[in-house]
Amino acid sequence: xSAIFYYLLIKPLSLLxxxxxxxxxxxxxxxxxxxxxxxxxxxxxxxxxxxxxxxxIEVEKICADFYRHFCDIIVETIxxxxxxxEELLRRVKVVNPEVCDAFYKKGQSVILAAGHYxxxxxxxxxxxxxxxxxxxxxYKPLRNAFFDAKMKNSRGQLGMExxxxxxxxxxxxxAQEEPCCIILATDQSPSNSKRAYWMEFLNQDTxxxxxxxxxxxxxxxxxxxxxxxxxxxxxxxxxxxxxxxNPTEQAYxxxxxxxxxxxEEEIRQDPTYWLWTHKRWKRKREEASNVAN
Numbered sequence: 001x002s003a004i005f006y007y008l009l010i011k012p013l014s015l016l017x018x019x020x021x022x023x024x025x026x027x028x029x030x031x032x033x034x035x036x037x038x039x040x041x042x043x044x045x046x047x048x049x050x051x052x053x054x055x056x057i058e059v060e061k062i063c064a065d066f067y068r069h070f071c072d073i074i075v076e077t078i079x080x081x082x083x084x085x086e087e088l089l090r091r092v093k094v095v096n097p098e099v100c101d102a103f104y105k106k107g108q109s110v111i112l113a114a115g116h117y118x119x120x121x122x123x124x125x126x127x128x129x130x131x132x133x134x135x136x137x138x139y140k141p142l143r144n145a146f147f148d149a150k151m152k153n154s155r156g157q158l159g160m161e162x163x164x165x166x167x168x169x170x171x172x173x174x175a176q177e178e179p180c181c182i183i184l185a186t187d188q189s190p191s192n193s194k195r196a197y198w199m200e201f202l203n204q205d206t207x208x209x210x211x212x213x214x215x216x217x218x219x220x221x222x223x224x225x226x227x228x229x230x231x232x233x234x235x236x237x238x239x240x241x242x243x244x245x246n247p248t249e250q251a252y253x254x255x256x257x258x259x260x261x262x263x264e265e266e267i268r269q270d271p272t273y274w275l276w277t278h279k280r281w282k283r284k285r286e287e288a289s290n291v292a293n
Contacts, residue, residue: 002146013075014082018234021075028074033067043067043276050202051271065272069230073119076234080122080154085129088158092126092236099240100181103222104132109175113212113243113259114226115187116275117266121155123228123238124183128159130238133181135160138168138211168211172219182221184212186259187275193283197256201264207283213255216247223247223255225262230273 013021032038043066048059080088103110110133114120128135137155139162142148152162163171175182186209190196196207216223223244229237243258244250267274 002144006146006150010078011081013078014080016079018076018079021079022072022233025068025071025075029068029071032071033064039277042279046276046280047271049204049281050267052203062271063276066274066276069118069272070275070277072233073121076119076122080125081150085158088122088126089129091234092122092238094127094130094238094240096240097130097132099224099242100131100133103224104179107179109133109178109180109182109219109221111212111216111221111223112181112183112226112240113186113223113262114183114228115263115266116185116278117263118228118230118236118273120185120228123226123236125155125158125160127181127226127238128156131181133179135181135183136163136171136175137161137183138163138165138171138185140165168215172215172221175221176219181224182215183226184209184215186212187263187280188278189280189282193285196283197253198285199253199257199260201260202267204281205285206281207285208256208260210256212259213247213250213253216244216255217250220248223259225259227262227266228273 013024016024033040040063043063044059047062047066048054048056051059051062054062100110114123124135124137137160141164142151155162171180171182174180188209190207190209193207195210197210197213198205198207200206201208212223215221222242225241225243227239227241229239231237241262243262244255247255
């Protein structure tokens, strides 16, 4: 059934030009936001709790703008199954590749910390042709094996390698021998509250994934933050910024605080482009205390 759905619907749609797909995006927006109100309560609560200073009218505008962008991501993901290298590189540009070049010339691997901001999928895919290091991304495989394989092919078309999170240790060990840029998403809700780092993020007590800090200090890999800016519809810029250059010299929590504050700044600059549909704050600090006890 998955193959039929892909070859009869997804693949033919992916061959359409983006101008047509954005008309489809407008229709999906009307269905998801105006008609079925897909996760509207989750999105509203996330935004209003993150920005308590904003009025109901302001929160509603962020919600509406977010759903328009979210629907654009849907059709851009569909397009990715047929997009050419040339089109992808026209749409996504790394504005300062020299940041990663400098580490590469010293034979160093780096950890690239980033959130689900703007079109993170398209950004990561295009990045593989614009950084000198071997590009690895730690990810959670889809339950559907057919679509997992298709997504891996799509994401890896310019050379990015997707590493299942169960095998991330092997990826980091390989990065000790060959300069790699390892992408870690930092903004999911941790599955293990006991191993999370707790801090205030967007005005809320938040459990933050500790993987960036743990691996940076274990392997002494510098941490670079990836800012993604939407230039216009379907066009993005990636800017690298060194967050931590000497991870083994940092106190506990300093690395996590640093890259999380950078993500928070990115979101505050324009809340429209973060993935508000996920239940980011489902973990509670009391839960972690109970586990510890």
